[in-house]
Amino acid sequence: MDNFLNLxxxxxxxLGTTLLIFILTLILGIPAGILVAIARNSKCxxxxxxxxxxxxxxxxxxxxxxxxxxxxxxxYLFNVTYDRFVAIISAFVVNYAAYFAEIFRSGILSxxxxxxxxAFTLGFSKxxxxxxxxxxxxxxRILPAMSNEVISLIKTTSLAQIIGITExxxxxxxxxxxxxxxxxxxxxxxxxxxxxxIITYAFNKxxxxxxxxxxx
Numbered sequence: 001m002d003n004f005l006n007l008x009x010x011x012x013x014x015l016g017t018t019l020l021i022f023i024l025t026l027i028l029g030i031p032a033g034i035l036v037a038i039a040r041n042s043k044c045x046x047x048x049x050x051x052x053x054x055x056x057x058x059x060x061x062x063x064x065x066x067x068x069x070x071x072x073x074x075x076y077l078f079n080v081t082y083d084r085f086v087a088i089i090s091a092f093v094v095n096y097a098a099y100f101a102e103i104f105r106s107g108i109l110s111x112x113x114x115x116x117x118x119a120f121t122l123g124f125s126k127x128x129x130x131x132x133x134x135x136x137x138x139x140x141r142i143l144p145a146m147s148n149e150v151i152s153l154i155k156t157t158s159l160a161q162i163i164g165i166t167e168x169x170x171x172x173x174x175x176x177x178x179x180x181x182x183x184x185x186x187x188x189x190x191x192x193x194x195x196x197x198i199i200t201y202a203f204n205k206x207x208x209x210x211x212x213x214x215x216x
Contacts, residue, residue, distance in 0.1 A: 003183070004183065004187065007175060007183060007184050007187045008187055008191075010171060010175060010184075011168055011171045011172050011175070011184060011187050011188055011191065012168075012191065013171060014166055014167040014168040014169075014170060014171045015168060015191065017160070017165060017166060017167040017168075018154070018157045018160075018167040018168045018195075021088060021089065021092060021157045021160055021165075021167065022153060022154050022157055024089050024092075024093075025089065025092040025093055025096055025153060026150070026153070028089070028093045029092065029093045029096040029097050029100055030100055032093055032097035032100070032101075033096070033097045033098075033099070033100025033101040033103070033104055034100075034101075034104055035097075035101075036051060036054070036055070036097055036098065036100075036101035037100075037101040037102075037104035037105040037108065039051040040052065040055070040101060040102075040105050041105060041108070051101075054098065055098045055101065055102065058094065058095055058098035058099075059098060059099070063091070063095050063156065063159060064159055064162060066091050066094065066095055067087070067088065067091040067159060067160075067162050067163060068162065068163070070087055070090055070091045070094065071084065071087040071088075071091070071163045084163050084164055084165055085165065087163060088160045088163060088165050092153075092156075092157075096149065096153060099149055100146075100149065103142050103145045103146055103149065104138075104142065106141075106142070106145070107138040107139075107141045107142040108134075108138060110138075110141050111134055111137055111138060111141075115133060115134065115137075116129055116133075116134065119133045136210060139210060140207075140210040140211075143203060143206055143207050143210065144207075146203070147199070147200065147203040150199055150203070151196050151199055151200065154192065154195050154196060154199060155192055155196070157169075158170075158192075161173070168188050168191055168192070169188050171184075171188075172184040172185050172187060172188035173185070
């Protein structure tokens, strides 16, 4: 029991870094995803093509490769180095913006065009129509998909160790190698499970909040 508590204390030292990566990715990735979704629906063929290519590359390559490329490419191409934490946040935002964009786009496309026309007929402005009529329905429809991506994000933060960022999993691996035991990894797994449970609970509450919007 003492060993478990000691491991919990050691591994939890990386919790702050894990949560910081998670929070910053959401803060920067969600607005970026919205912009990419708008660009993806653009009538400009060039903008649409570039956005499609970006999403294809991001979804078609491993995130581990993206992290390595974003961190090391500036050095090999321009002989420039920069902070590892900036690199990992950049990699996560670039990656998750693509996935968030497709979720937002699906939500926007799922709303019947007749609702917008009906709102205009009733005298709503474009802003009122979007925020009071369309946005609540879009949020309702994308919540399950967003829940999956956000839960995936908290677990994917473990990839930060690839470029030397010390987070939960990095500390657990170090202790596992030192003690020749899988207990540290189990402790890390438990911490991820707790975090995912909290996120799941938050999304369940959000879904109940928007449950009065009937989807047909």
